[in-house]
Amino acid sequence: MNILKISAAAGLALGLALPAQAQTVNESVCGASPGGLWSLVGAGLDAAVKAEAPGSTITYQTSSGGLANVVQVQTGACALGMANDGDLAFAKAGTDPFKAPVEGLTALAVLYDWAPVWWIARADFAEEYGLESLADLAEKKPPVRLVFNRKGLLTSAITEETLAALGVSIEDIEDWGGSVQFQASGEQTTLMRDGRVDLLANTLFEGHSSLTQMSEATPLKLLSVPDDAAEAVIEKFSLKPWTISADANPGEGGDVKTVTTSIILFATEELDEETAYTVTKAMLDHPDAMAAVSAAMSRFTPEGMKEQAVVPFHPGAIRAYEEAGLM
Missing domain, CATH: 3.40.190.10 (Periplasmic binding protein-like II)
Incomplete structure (x- = not known):
């Protein structure tokens, strides 16, 4: 009996010592052409999320660019999207080609601004x-x-x-x-x-x-x-x-x-907080996965991910930045 108690206690202690498993993420990201830089950035994002939460997949979906991606994300065709800062500014303000302000857009990270x-x-x-x-x-x-x-x-x-x-x-x-x-x-x-x-x-x-x-x-x-x-x-x-x-x-x-x-990874405020947290944390914890996809991405750093003020950050992203001491 004592041996069983000791074994159970040891097992409990071991369980408490193990880090919590990150939530598996299986979502799509709307980018641009299939062979351009955004497709490589999408591959880097997939690699980072896989490293953070094994079993995850970020699927890159081709698109005509940032303006179209706002609509794609807004309608749920993609959970995540890439867009220029100006695209999001126009969407937020309802500037042509948008007929009215697009509400609820949030940022996860700046992918690059160089x-x-x-x-x-x-x-x-x-x-x-x-x-x-x-x-x-x-x-x-x-x-x-x-x-x-x-x-x-x-x-x-x-x-x-x-x-x-x-x-x-x-x-x-x-x-x-x-x-x-x-x-x-x-x-x-x-x-x-x-x-x-x-x-x-x-x-x-x-x-x-x-x-x-x-x-x-x-x-x-x-x-x-x-x-x-x-x-x-x-x-x-x-x-x-x-x-x-x-x-x-x-x-x-x-x-x-x-x-x-700047190119910004964005979502709507309806994106699950744990998903936003895991995706953002993946890039913070594995910046090498983002930087390795192209010489153009070699400047990628966690510190640069938060350098935007076009739309508010998603609560899940904010949690990740706060944990990293960046916000």
Whole structure:
């Protein structure tokens, strides 16, 4: 009898010493194209959650991007979604294309915020017209052949709005003898490499391969974003200021001031608190799983996950951050 009592007591003590098993999570996350960075981030999220709660699965679901993902998450097609800060800001405010404010959106984490907006000019064109910043473009009105990213994407909206803040419209550029087109990132690179455009506007990671491709074909010059224009788009799209370092500048000219976008993992407030907690804690406990998916994600850190104020954090995410001493 005494032996049984001792065994039972030992077993109880052992049970109390074991860490609690994290809740298994089997949910989907809406991203973007099947082969892009967001799909790799989705794979990293799945790996982190599996490490935190064995038996879990985060299934990546393709989508047309952040704006669509807000609707997908709102309607329950996906439990989690990825979106730009500006997408969530527009949804929260009910700005077009949303017909009314979308309520109940919450954040789990910032996935990355190091994809700044680049204004890349051909160096010979910039030298010919004395261009150092977008303010010079607005003042000197050169016949610039400009290419934005695809119409309807947040990047193109940000860059168009940046020029608008300086009093420049597409019609103005055409009146100067220039032209404006909207093309995907790959086509933008080809156009610049082939000398068919003078100025390119896009969000890119520092060290992106397209920067090398373009700079090998033609000398480049980065144009800075004036403070007033930066402040205008930061306020409208909930962006952050950014400085492209001299080391990352593919041309000459040192550091260049611009703005940057954030990609946020979000859900509705109806997401189960334990699920939100486990997913957030998985990234906090296993940041290496997130950073390993791509060189572009190597900057991922737990500290950066909470650097947003577009929508409130989910209560489950807050609990995870508080436990980690980050909130």
